Amino acid sequence: MTESAGAWPGSHGASADVEPPPWADAPREGLEERTRGVFVPGGVLAQAAEAFRPRSGQTEMAAAVARTIEQGGALVVEAGTGVGKTFSYLVPALLSGERVLMSTATKTLQDQLFGRDLPRLAEALGVPVRMALLKGRGSYLCTHRLELARRDAALPDRTALRTLAKIEQWAQGTKTGDLAEMPGLDERSPVLPLVTSTRENCLGSQCPRFRNCHVNAARREALAADVVVINHHLFFADLAVRESGMAELLPTVRVVIFDEAHQLNETGVQFLGRQLGTGQVLDFARDVLAAGLQLARGLVDWQLAAGTVERAARELRLAAGGSTFSTRLRWNGEAPEGVEPQAWRDALAALAAALDFAAEGLATVVEAAPDFARLHERAATLAERVRAFAREPQPGSVRWADAGTQLRLVESPLDIAEAVQRKLLKTGEERTEADRNRAWIFTSATLGDDARLSWFTEPCGLGEAEVLRVASPFDYPSQAAVYVPRQLPRPNDAGHSAAVAALAQRAARRIGGRTMVLTTTLRALRSIGEQLQMRFEDSGELEVLVQGQWTKRRLIERFREGAGPGRPGCVLVASASFWEGVDVPGDALQLVIIDKLPFPPPGDPLVEARSQRLEAQGRSSFNDYSVPEAAVALKQGAGRLIRRETDQGVLVVCDPRLVQMGYGRRLLAALPPMRRLNDEAAFEDALAALAQNDEGR
Known part of the structure; x- marks a missing residue:
């Protein structure tokens, strides 16, 4: 986007309420014609951005996006560096007046799109539009878990204590709870898992801070917005577990745009299979100990319950070979490559039993606080996941183990083609008129090395999509x-x-x-x-x-x-x-x-x-x-x-x-x-x- 931005007026917040441009009252043209008019010499972009220069490739891509929005269907665009692809999809999307979902590869690109590109372009086009930014749970402060962390005596060191104090101070003034807005916060800080929620540990409507939940506020904003900006991880996480609010959002959207789409397949396979990490299990053990000592001290031997789970998780990691460097192990038989099968089976069984033991203790206090009900569910879910990895894998999937400072067990499909066909494009008999009219735009600077961009389209189930390749304008x-x-x-x-x-x-x-x-x-x-x-x-x-x-x-x-x-x-x-x-x-x-x-x-x-x-x-x-x-x-x-x-x-x-x-x-x-x-x-x-x-x- 930087190559096309130029000197813009000041940015807006979550909405752009602007005066309509002079051409707004002109006779109604088709979306493609209106889009082309924005990119001509002396047009809207040339007037709004000093550095803007018309580029045939940029206009060609924008026109193709406009046609797809009007007609529905899927469009795949490889736009070389310097084309200005962000303008090429934003302009027709904003001019269309449709409800739009935009997904980017990273949270950094999300912030750029929402905080700079969208509001500035909406102002230049004279399009009043309400925008929302939606990230995954781990991006937002959880005020309930912040309170628990404040009373947790197990914080790792003084640096963590100082970080927690800074977060507490920042929490008093934040409106969004988006931790990316906090200056100087290291994204690798061990404090972050303590003050954010996951799908597993969120208490939902039973949370004492539910009314002021930053995650729920972000979802409400998204459901009320005309344009919603998300990221690929959030999209596929929801596609797998229907948890982030996208289940309500996606059916109301007619235009879906994936930027940096080359990452879709590898991102998708992470979420569309099954995963279990010793880090998840250790987080569970820590939460059991913290909640037990704070909310039900003396009712259960919390040290024993948490310690048993923790030891079993560490033994499983050691069974796979403890290492400080991550190694991906094949897993074609009973156990990962190089791991003794009986020791592996025993370690899995011990972890499942430890989780069952923790669940039994939690069941006795489940009425004492919402935290215990959620922890009981987590114990059952983790135990079932452990037992699933003790069984045969699903047909058409592959298993492996990432062994390092933590151990991660993964079972995933080989690609996302079936999920895209069945869950997104809905090519089956149950496809509705709304499904046929929905526009899907996939774009990146790098999508393949052949005319059909088959490196991308084949594993993503987009063999029937329209394909456009736009060369870079650079010499x-x-x-x-x-x-x-x-x-x-x-x-x-x-x-x-x-x-x-x-x-x-x-x-x-x-x-x-x-x-x-x-x-x-x-x-x-x-x-x-x-x-x-x-x-x-x-x-x-x-x-x-x-x-x-x-x-x-x-x-x-x-x-x-x-x-x-x-x-x-x-x-x-x-x-x-x-x-x-x-x-x-x-x-x-x-x-x-x-x-x-x-x-x-x-x-x-x-x-x-x-x-x-x-x-x-x-x-x-x-x-x-x-x-x-x-x-x-x-x-x-x-x-x-x-x-x-x-x-x-x-x-x-x-x-x-x-x-x-x-x-x-x-x-x-x-x-x-x-x-x-x-x-x-x-x-x-x-x-x-x-x-x-x-x-x-």
């Missing part, structure tokens, strides 16, 4: 170059990470930092990060930032600052979530180094199950799954480099297979059309040009 051949160093060790050789670190050191020093190194594994992250930190530790000429040392937000803020008075330039080494959703426009980022081609890990149980399904269908799992996955991930990583029309930079892919193997041509074709640097001399010249341009500014 990639003049703005960016790609270099594949052929002299590096092969990606799986022992010296590969060291060679990547050495290349990153030389190149980053040449341009004064401004370098992001993206790794495909945490092992490479640690290796490259440590080597770069050692290389620059003595000189201090560059600051090396490594994912995990600070929060993601703080790392990005420091990286964006770049070099300044008394501050060195930066090198950021990161993995996983930094491959996408990171926006560093301008000179702060001019070199992106990718350590190797991002193929899906072959030992991952979900990857294995998807590959086996394709092979059973007579298809090639490598060509139809591994290569498309790598192409999309490579596009996402490369997309960090050029964010505006004035950006300049170089992409380095430290994997010779990109130019040596046949599939490399397909992966190169998936990248933006950057110019090729064919040897080290050309790469050095490109770095020199970047350094010279920086000196000339």
